[in-house]
Amino acid sequence: MFKNDKLNLFLFIALIGLQALGLAALLTRFEWSYLPIILFMYFWGGISTTLYLHRYLTHRGFEMPAWLKFFFATGSAVALSGDPVTWVGDHRYHHLKSDTDEDIHSPLHGFPYAHMMWLVRKPEGFRDRSLRYAADVRKIWYCRLWEKPYFYIIPHLLVAAALYFTLGGAGLLWCLYVPMLVIYNFTWAVNSICHMPSLGYRRFETTDHSKNNFWVGLGAFGEGYHNNHHAKPRCAAHGLRWWEFDMTRYVIWTLEKFGLAWSVHWPKPEALKEVDPVSADEAGALLLFGAKIRDPSLDVSHHELQSR
Ligand SMILES: [Zn+2]
Ligand SMILES: [Zn+2]
Numbered sequence: 001m002f003k004n005d006k007l008n009l010f011l012f013i014a015l016i017g018l019q020a021l022g023l024a025a026l027l028t029r030f031e032w033s034y035l036p037i038i039l040f041m042y043f044w045g046g047i048s049t050t051l052y053l054h055r056y057l058t059h060r061g062f063e064m065p066a067w068l069k070f071f072f073a074t075g076s077a078v079a080l081s082g083d084p085v086t087w088v089g090d091h092r093y094h095h096l097k098s099d100t101d102e103d104i105h106s107p108l109h110g111f112p113y114a115h116m117m118w119l120v121r122k123p124e125g126f127r128d129r130s131l132r133y134a135a136d137v138r139k140i141w142y143c144r145l146w147e148k149p150y151f152y153i154i155p156h157l158l159v160a161a162a163l164y165f166t167l168g169g170a171g172l173l174w175c176l177y178v179p180m181l182v183i184y185n186f187t188w189a190v191n192s193i194c195h196m197p198s199l200g201y202r203r204f205e206t207t208d209h210s211k212n213n214f215w216v217g218l219g220a221f222g223e224g225y226h227n228n229h230h231a232k233p234r235c236a237a238h239g240l241r242w243w244e245f246d247m248t249r250y251v252i253w254t255l256e257k258f259g260l261a262w263s264v265h266w267p268k269p270e271a272l273k274e275v276d277p278v279s280a281d282e283a284g285a286l287l288l289f290g291a292k293i294r295d296p297s298l299d300v301s302h303h304e305l306q307s308r
Contacts, residue, residue, distance in 0.1 A: 005121045012120040015184075018080065022181025025173035034167070034174045042179035045079025048072040049187055050221045050248040053081060057137060058088045061236035062252060062264040073142060077155040079180050081187065084143040089130025094191070095233055098208030105191040106209075115185075115192035186219035194226035203240070204231035204275050212244070222246025231275040236264045240272055 052072030055061045073084060081087065090104060097103045104126065105118040113121070137143050146152040163172045193199050193216055200211030210230040217224025217239060225238040225246060232240075239246025255261035 005123045008120045008122070015116065015119065018177065019181050019184065021173055021177035025170070025178050028170035028173055030174060031171070034171060037163075037167075037171075037175040038179055041079075041175055042182060044075040045081065045179055046183045046186070046221050047248060047251055048075030048079065049081045049183065050223050051251060052076055053084060053087050054091065054223065055236055055248060055252070057084055057143075058091045059234050061234050062256075062261045064255060064261045068255070068260055070142065074155050077146060077152060078159045079183055080153070080156050081183070083146045083149075083152050084140070085134045085137045085147050086127065086130055088137045089127075089132070089134035092133045093130060095230070098206075098210065098230065099195060107192055107195050107197075111192055111196075114195060115188045118191075182219065186216060187223070189213075189216045190220055190223045190226055194224060200224075200227070202227045204228065206230045206275060214245075217245060221251075222248045232267065234265050235267050237267050240267050 052069065053076050056064065056069070056072075076082075076084070076087075082090075094103060094105060099106045099108060101108070104122070105114045107114040109118075131138070138147075160172060160176055163175050167175060194211050194213050195209050196211065197209060200213035200216075202211060204227055206227060208230055210227040212227045213224040215224065216226075222238050222245065223229070225240065225244050228240050228244070229235070229238045236252050237246055237249040238244075239249055252261050252264060256264055
């Protein structure tokens, strides 16, 4: 149904171009001195998307200090992961409509569409709907500012300029666009591969087709345990067993140990086999429309009251 919507040619060229820059690095000389910067950019851009845009901003799985939020928000902007308001709105809508005709990035509409093409063929009016679903995010000044593309690209351009003037063209390609190429495709794989009928395993009988996938989990900082996530949308951990390597979980855990994260929604051992009473659909809606949360343990304000 969305496949025939008008192509956003500018965004299509931009997304292909950014990935082409990552591939173009292979034509230039690699220096070992790039490696720490590559790893840092991959980590900063990747964890900013999973920890900040997804687990914090979309699902409010924990709280953290304002300066740390800004640090991760900036990391996601440097990697051009998508402006926070649009990202959150789109993703909450996905939880509401997972694998139905209305799901904007279900593989039901074909793999290329689920992976990348949904970004460039968004139906007319979809953005307005996403904005409503991210009304809370629009209250954050930098998220609101970054709704304007010319402000949103500033952090990216600053980092790109710094890399170009210190390491030259090859350094820029290797240190910025190679990590972005990897981050893009692992992030998109959560939408495409982790909703494919045949790739991965399901622990929970959720209403969608979500799957847990080790490889996507490895590259996407734990987000590959997507069936776990659909079953427990607000949980700060996606990997629920020791072998489900979830880097984002370990980072949040470390932040909590240093007092830099609190009110964290960790999985409860007694509820590991069950889908949360707040369904995936409701979890998307509850923050947006002030829906009543049925499970008090998932209500942050209730949690905070208890700990006082
Ligand atoms: Zn999903
Ligand atoms: Zn989610």
